[in-house]
Amino acid sequence: MVADPPLLLMRGIVKQFPGVRALDGVDLEVRRGEVHCLLGQNGAGKSTLIKILAGAHQPDEGVITLGGEEVRLVTPTAAIKLGVSTIYQELDLVDGLSVAENIFLGHEPGRLGFIRQSDANRATRELMGRLGHPEIRPTTEVGRLSPAAKQVVSMARALSHDTRLIIMDEPSAALAHDEVANLFRIVRELTAQGVAVVYISHRLEEIREIGDRVTVLKDGRTVAVGLPAKETPTSEIVSLMTGRTVEYVFPPRRPEPATGPEVLRVEGLTVPGVVSDVSFTVRAGEIVGLAGLVGSGRSEIIEAVYGARRSSGKIVLEGRPVRRGTADTVRRGMGLAPEERKAQALLLDQSVARNITLAGLGRYARFGWIDRRREAAEARALIETLDIRPGDPDRPVKTLSGGNQQKAVLARWLVDDRKLLLLDEPTRGVDVGARAELYAVIRKLADQGIGVLLVSSEVPEVLGLADRVLVVREGRIIHQSAADDLDEHQVLDMIMEGSAL
Amino acid sequence: MTEARGPKAHERSPAGAEPVDPARPADQASAEAPDAPPADEHLRVEAQSRKPAAPPSPLARFGQARHLGLVLALVLLAIVGLITQPESFATTSNLVNILSLASTIGVITVGMTFVIIGGGIDLSVGALMALASVWATTLATQSYGPFVMILCAVLVGTGAGLVNGLLISYGRMVPFIATLAMLVAARGLAQRMSDRKTQLIQQGNELIVELSTTRVLGLPVLVYIFILVVAVGWVVLNRTTFGRRTYAVGGNPEAARLAGIDVRRHTLMLYALSGLCCGIAAVLIMARTTTGSSTHGDLYELDAIAAVIIGGTLLTGGRGTIIGSILGLLIFTVITNLFILNGLNTSDQLIAKGLIIVVAVLLQRRSLESRT
Numbered sequence: 001m002v003a004d005p006p007l008l009l010m011r012g013i014v015k016q017f018p019g020v021r022a023l024d025g026v027d028l029e030v031r032r033g034e035v036h037c038l039l040g041q042n043g044a045g046k047s048t049l050i051k052i053l054a055g056a057h058q059p060d061e062g063v064i065t066l067g068g069e070e071v072r073l074v075t076p077t078a079a080i081k082l083g084v085s086t087i088y089q090e091l092d093l094v095d096g097l098s099v100a101e102n103i104f105l106g107h108e109p110g111r112l113g114f115i116r117q118s119d120a121n122r123a124t125r126e127l128m129g130r131l132g133h134p135e136i137r138p139t140t141e142v143g144r145l146s147p148a149a150k151q152v153v154s155m156a157r158a159l160s161h162d163t164r165l166i167i168m169d170e171p172s173a174a175l176a177h178d179e180v181a182n183l184f185r186i187v188r189e190l191t192a193q194g195v196a197v198v199y200i201s202h203r204l205e206e207i208r209e210i211g212d213r214v215t216v217l218k219d220g221r222t223v224a225v226g227l228p229a230k231e232t233p234t235s236e237i238v239s240l241m242t243g244r245t246v247e248y249v250f251p252p253r254r255p256e257p258a259t260g261p262e263v264l265r266v267e268g269l270t271v272p273g274v275v276s277d278v279s280f281t282v283r284a285g286e287i288v289g290l291a292g293l294v295g296s297g298r299s300e301i302i303e304a305v306y307g308a309r310r311s312s313g314k315i316v317l318e319g320r321p322v323r324r325g326t327a328d329t330v331r332r333g334m335g336l337a338p339e340e341r342k343a344q345a346l347l348l349d350q351s352v353a354r355n356i357t358l359a360g361l362g363r364y365a366r367f368g369w370i371d372r373r374r375e376a377a378e379a380r381a382l383i384e385t386l387d388i389r390p391g392d393p394d395r396p397v398k399t400l401s402g403g404n405q406q407k408a409v410l411a412r413w414l415v416d417d418r419k420l421l422l423l424d425e426p427t428r429g430v431d432v433g434a435r436a437e438l439y440a441v442i443r444k445l446a447d448q449g450i451g452v453l454l455v456s457s458e459v460p461e462v463l464g465l466a467d468r469v470l471v472v473r474e475g476r477i478i479h480q481s482a483a484d485d486l487d488e489h490q491v492l493d494m495i496m497e498g499s500a501l
Numbered sequence: 502m503t504e505a506r507g508p509k510a511h512e513r514s515p516a517g518a519e520p521v522d523p524a525r526p527a528d529q530a531s532a533e534a535p536d537a538p539p540a541d542e543h544l545r546v547e548a549q550s551r552k553p554a555a556p557p558s559p560l561a562r563f564g565q566a567r568h569l570g571l572v573l574a575l576v577l578l579a580i581v582g583l584i585t586q587p588e589s590f591a592t593t594s595n596l597v598n599i600l601s602l603a604s605t606i607g608v609i610t611v612g613m614t615f616v617i618i619g620g621g622i623d624l625s626v627g628a629l630m631a632l633a634s635v636w637a638t639t640l641a642t643q644s645y646g647p648f649v650m651i652l653c654a655v656l657v658g659t660g661a662g663l664v665n666g667l668l669i670s671y672g673r674m675v676p677f678i679a680t681l682a683m684l685v686a687a688r689g690l691a692q693r694m695s696d697r698k699t700q701l702i703q704q705g706n707e708l709i710v711e712l713s714t715t716r717v718l719g720l721p722v723l724v725y726i727f728i729l730v731v732a733v734g735w736v737v738l739n740r741t742t743f744g745r746r747t748y749a750v751g752g753n754p755e756a757a758r759l760a761g762i763d764v765r766r767h768t769l770m771l772y773a774l775s776g777l778c779c780g781i782a783a784v785l786i787m788a789r790t791t792t793g794s795s796t797h798g799d800l801y802e803l804d805a806i807a808a809v810i811i812g813g814t815l816l817t818g819g820r821g822t823i824i825g826s827i828l829g830l831l832i833f834t835v836i837t838n839l840f841i842l843n844g845l846n847t848s849d850q851l852i853a854k855g856l857i858i859v860v861a862v863l864l865q866r867r868s869l870e871s872r873t
Contacts, residue, residue, distance in 0.1 A: 308759060330761025338759055345759065347752045349820055358749055359760040361742045368741040412760065 662776015
């Protein structure tokens with residue numbers, strides 16, 4: 001082993017975004033033919049590191065050597081040429097093209113722009129045979145394949161280049177259980193052929209099964225290099241991942257459990273394939289946090305409660321069941337700050353004021369006629385209350401920072417009396433200082449008697465902000481208790497391994 | 502920053518799409534990458550704050566500037582008219598003629614502006630106007646008198662618009678296809694009803710024709726109807742919840758839905774509104790031509806869409822103005838007028854209109870880019 005130089009060596013990688021040091025001295029060493037797992041909480045820097053390897057980001061400092069030679073991955077094409085292929089979580093295949101066309105997209109065999117289809121098909125059959133999936137035919141349209149088969153096509157595409165290193169970003173997230181077994185078989189075949197795999201997953205049991213060595217990231221730094229994947233105890237891995245260096249400032253929690261009236265009661269909520277038989281309540285003035293991994297069903301629970309997603313089961317708001325559909329739930333007093341702020345909440349071209357008043361327009365209108373003076377006054381008042389900066393109501397909302405955009409979304413729901421606020425990743429893309437302000441705002445709202453249901457990928461955030469925590473795993477609530485009775489370690493344990501206390 | 506990419510992440514990671522487009526600089530990709538919004542945000546905020554503070558708002562100033570460009574274009578065309586045809590262009594009769602010509606498509610353009618701001622398109626407007634004019638001028642309808650004829654035209658237009666809306670919002674059809682089908686079918690129905698014959702307005706129903714012959718303060722009544730429709734359209738778009746929600750539905754339908762707006766019902770109403778405008782336009786064309794015919798309004802949809810686009814409305818929805826659309830339409834009408842007055846080839850006229858669309862959109866893109 002010692003004589004054989006590592007395939008990939010990254011030393012002291014630093015990547016600075018304005019306001020955020022995403023990577024602050026990361027080391028990574030990957031050997032030929034191994035499965036190297038990358039672990040870390042959300043925000044630890046895994047995605048940034050992958051993007052640097054894929055040539056999508058350029059590091060500010062640090063050295064990358066590949067097969068003993070120092071390289072610079074200036075573009076994605078350069079990375080592919082050097083033998084580094086990346087398979088993203090959301091597969092980038094063209095549904096309307098055939099398997100072979102997808103695999104050779106951009107480097108079609110042929111000349112003068114004419115594709116030699118027979119060559120492409122033959123090469124595809126060879127690749128599929130190598131991956132153990134001869135049943136996937138080169139001429140099949142990719143849109144008709146299952147998610148698992150699409151992943152095989154993605155891998156074949158990676159292998160169609162002369163690939164030495166494949167990076168897989170949560171490859172199992174979209175797969176059913178038996179399909180994961182198949183994925184592992186392919187990974188083993190690849191490594192047997194000398195290809196190295198960097199494998200990213202949140203699921204510890206997968207890492208134990210497929211991984212050779214583990215590198216752990218925390219807050220943009222490497223905290224452990226090359227731990228043996230099978231022998232390292234879970235407790236050691238989890239404690240490496242936790243214990244943040246960045247401390248958030250949380251507002252004080254309510255001194256005793258909320259005793260207000262029940263705002264929301266959910267019974268037997270089921271979203272086919274994602275959420276099964278979930279029941280819980282939210283009281284007035286209480287912040288309830290849903291802790292879980294991406295894909296665990298936590299966002300779907302919130303959307304179903306809001307009526308934005310088909311579901312079965314009972315959703316009762318203030319004693320009366322709600323009809324499905326956002327028009328009804330909003331009229332009844334719910335409000336949602338969705339996960340994708342820009343795509344799902346904001347009218348980016350429009351002014352801050354108009355974004356704030358969008359949902360409560362009816363309040364300033366008589367027979368559909370908007371009282372613009374009242375609208376402007378109320379928008380200005382809310383901008384002041386939430387301290388949205390800059391405080392110009394007419395400024396297009398897209399020119400605001402993430403934290404202030406999020407405040408504008410929250411302000412939208414404060415124009416009239418809300419009973420229940422649903423917050424999906426409220427601090428995503430928000431810098432540390434603005435986070436503290438948002439936390440304070442959310443707590444203040446709860447103190448005014450609003451029930452809050454909060455989803456976050458960041459366990460410390462759920463524990464710090466919520467009064468009560470529901471742990472979600474694979475579409476079920478596996479644990480609930482007061483936030484004070486849990487620590488980060490326990491929650492991470494539960495959401496990753498499913499071991500209830 | 503966060504690495505969570507849930508199933509709701511609609512936009513594919515730009516980095517994921519990157520290999521297809523190697524020419525794109527990597528740092529640009531990084532600015533858009535979903536895991537680094539703070540980076541992006543700060544850059545923009547800083548860039549914004551470096552600009553001198555602009556009272557009132559940059560958006561409003563830009564809006565005025567955009568209309569200014571259209572007004573300048575109109576003035577330029579008028580100067581061309583004054584130079585080339587000093588005796589005939591600036592006469593009252595010619596200007597009245599321009600306005601009368603603009604009225605019919607103008608009413609349709611108002612409806613089209615709503616639909617396009619709301620993120621849709623309506624290709625069926627010309628055909629709907631023809632169908633409404635035919636239906637209102639059948640002998641059976643005409644026997645009930647002019648008011649029923651007007652009511653009939655308006656109802657036929659609105660009804661067909663509702664069908665468009667139902668197909669698009671509840672049938673989940675693409676607007677282009679649904680209204681294309683309506684275009685073909687409505688023309689066909691108009692041909693069947695009229696047996697491809699031009700239907701004259703009968704004696705006793707001259708009231709409709711009088712809309713174009715009677716003049717108040719020198720202008721035919723139908724021009725006032727046009728102005729009224731524009732005014733009502735402006736008020737609805739700018740001063741009511743319906744108008745405000747139209748921008749939201751077109752600009753970000755998902756955000757509109759999650760803000761509690763019934764997007765499907767709103768879309769339905771937008772197409773019904775466009776149909777209503779076609780019905781009113783049918784009354785105007787009956788007044789001007791004294792007939793109802795299945796050949797009325799041929800290719801009006803293209804003129805209306807062109808006027809809306811020249812007026813600065815985004816074809817993708819979420820942004821636009823009624824005033825811009827009307828100015829766009831007037832530019833088109835004045836060009837037609839100039840070509841006729843100068844006895845020029847109509848083919849050249851089409852070439853000129855095509856160029857104007859291209860130039861207008863290029864200029865708008867430039868002013869948009871200089872803004873951000």
